[in-house]
Amino acid sequence: MKEIRFVQAINEALEEELSRDEKVYIIGEDVQAGTFGVSTGLVHKFGPERIMDTPLSETVIAGAAVGSAMTGYRPVAEFMFADFMYVAGDEIFAKAAKWRFIHGGTVELPLVFMASMGGYAKLGAEHSQSPESMFMHTPGLKLVVPSTPYDAKGLMKSAIRDNNPVVYLFHKRLLGLKGEIPEEEYVVPLGQADIKREGTDVTVVATGMMVQFALKVAEELKEKVSVEVIDPRTLEPLDIDTIIESVKKTGRAIVVDEDTKRCGVASEIMAQIMELAFDYLDAPIQRIAAANYPIPGGFMEDYVLPQTKDIKAAIEAIAD
Template sequence: MAEITYAQAINDAISEEMRKDPEVFMMGEDIGEYCGAFGVSKGMIEEFGPERIMDTPIAEQGFVGAAIGAAMAGMRPIVELMFSDFLCVCYDELVNEAPKLRFMFGGKVSVPMVMRTPSGSGTGAAAQHSQSLEAVLAHMPGLKVVIPSTPYDAKGLLKTAIRDNNPVMFLEQKQLYRTKGEVPEEEYTIPLGQADVKREGSDVTLVTYGKMVRMCLETAEALEKDGISAEVIDLRSIVPLDIDTVIASVKKTKHLIIVHEAVQFCGFGAEIAGQIADSEAFYYLDAPIKRLGAMSVPIPFNPTLEREVGPTKTKIIDIVKDIL
């Protein structure tokens, strides 16, 4: 296995799929010579040319609509939005067009489109460039929502998403781009809707995704010094959702904490808590289900305040010790 960055894993996944399938192309703001805001498309315009690595105007509503049309016509577009916050600019295309067209045309057309976008806080980009909007997207029937946490997962999940015949939202946490991990050199894919137990434990289940996976793993190591065994589950995708893996873990540990970077109020953690409450795992719980997300405030520019708004290892540890 080679050790590569999260950004390189995404680049490799796209490049390999573009070499295999001439219908795959990518479009977005400054993704050509500038290589995107986070350098993900480095070297791609040199290999594939401007016809397949297409720089767009600053007009998300326009180029997302164009991608939907291209997908309906048989292409497989990959759209890069510079920041996930800009989903709000093309919201109509994402909730009223892309996920509904297959149903409205009785299955005669499909929209095999991937929307890639940097998500989350931690880079000092402030309120309009730091949001985590996955719960809003997950609420829309017809959209798949994928949030990888490692280079291995990013490559395998993105390949699957590109080959999927449905619109897939692929959220990439900004602070993960430079993280490294082992990635096989041979071909592989990861099914959507298959969670990964990143660490096994017996006392408490930590369910999470994206950037919070690393924080939960670090927290689990700290808890181990106090004799507490924490199991860490990385959902990897929230639509489709692998609730069975969560149920099995909760039945074993009898305690559940859901951690996500997004605002806690109406966040995706509430859906997981609701499904566990409706399942047989509810009768195994020895304490109430707990959620930990961000405060209901715009993300501050001040780095100290930015860190305090979201989950921290200290906050997770306090909740774990409280319910135990």
Template sequence: MTQATAAPAQAAKPQAQERQVYFINAMKEGLQAAMREDETVMVLGEDVQRSVIGATRGLVEEFGEPRVRNTPISEATFVGACVGAAAAGVRPVVDLMVGSFFYVAMDQLANQAAKLRYMSGGQVELPIVYFTATGPSGSGAAQHSENPHPMLMNVAGLKIVMPSTPYDAKGLMLSAIRDPNPVVYLQDFVLGGTKGHVPEEAYTVPIGVADVKRRGTDVTVVAIGATVPRALRVARKLEGEGISVEVVDPRTLAPLDLDTILESVARTGRLVVVDSARLTCSAASEIVASVVETAYDVLNAAPQRVAWEDVPVPFTPPLEQRVLVDDDDIERAIRTTLAN
């Protein structure tokens, strides 16, 4: 009689790791997905074939020069040309490189792209995406450190998205390109090299829907762009003191998902809004005003705004840091609202 031998133990299957992708590459994946599904999507802008920042790198090899076109250094020209292209049936995606360059093309953006669908009674669709790296990047100086989103929020007819994670960056890019309206897509410079979970398949993140990045009960912090990871870092620190911070990321600034913000404030009774822009007429100012106007009775303390000083962004690193929002500013605002 032979002895039965025990079956060898099966090795545990390794857990599949989440796919980690850089923010800038997540943007490119969203753009690639749109170009693969729709041959009318084309990319143009300064140096898009080589792509210094990286969001369009490699696209010309896959899609060819007719769909990935370098332009002259003339933002007013190619921002305006895309209005005509979109009206004729193309879906242009325009890389402006730096957020400050919107100022050079404001007539084409604000008077033409933003207005034509409305003024034609919907007869003309303008599916244009204007995307750019924006905000301070470390001694970029005053002309290359702007965050123009507060000014653009005041332009009726534009949608404005500003993702804070690679996941949102990919999904919002595809949503923006599919939208029949002009969309400004802002990529915070300092987030370009951050990594996060991004599915390989194509997916969308809806425009106009905020995301609660962290649940809390004591205070709501609405953070925009690169201030989101700062707010989350401060929330983790304060958790050790028993302070529970909820962090809401609007993701879209126009249209603004005020309902999600109001629901959060109704739970916590306190509000801090953090914005990488100048304090006067900032997105932070608009959000605070809207909450106070709509839900004053649920507030247990005066809302706090955390934003830049009303000066150009300096070149020198110590002065630049003095102007910009940091973790201490966010923490101080949270403690102020909790003290009242």
């Protein structure tokens, strides 16, 4: 095992897959320098033809990825901030997501759309969003939201090898997080949840940064409540079985989601728990998510995004 930061984990995954398959290439704004460091340095080994810098042209970044994927390439398109993916809405939501389906399976779209997500950096409304629900909502897209360096690397490798469009969102505040990964090669399959902490009283389902929040709170409360933290790791495909199994054991569930509360990821996971495990619930499911506002900048951000104290209060209340 070796200790590695989240950002290096992604970089290693990209490097390994670029070496493994010459059809893999990266395209985006300033990917050679690497705005967040995830693709930094790769151009030295793979050259500018495979680490392609583009101007500010999100529709073309997405279109280039989708178009070239149809002809046998495996592009990783980088959007810097997930917020900027909205600019390429048609290419992502209509072309990448639908084109295999509407063309009767005659084409395949093996590509990754990669971007930073999330808040807690006070970057304001257009650099802080967690748009998972929009991608999870759209049939045809897969969605990866890693919470640890181990998962970040293993999931990126699976995302690149997958024959479908995969949206891969890394939390900008997790990039410095350290964690252990094996020296040897490994992958983390899409669609397999991970129990980040075992417990018996309350199930907390979370992804990305919220997993780290939940683990912190679970540790703080360990004398009072035994919290099980489940990280689905991929929201499509969603490993609902692991979540349901946990809920059947604990009888109590809280879903934590950095995305906006209304029609968010938490809403969907709650609904599925209701459909599949209603008889096992000892209390109403709780949902901790961002308030139904745009994400403000400055000090106001703290009043909109979910905080550890909110998770703590919810666990204490439901376990009571």
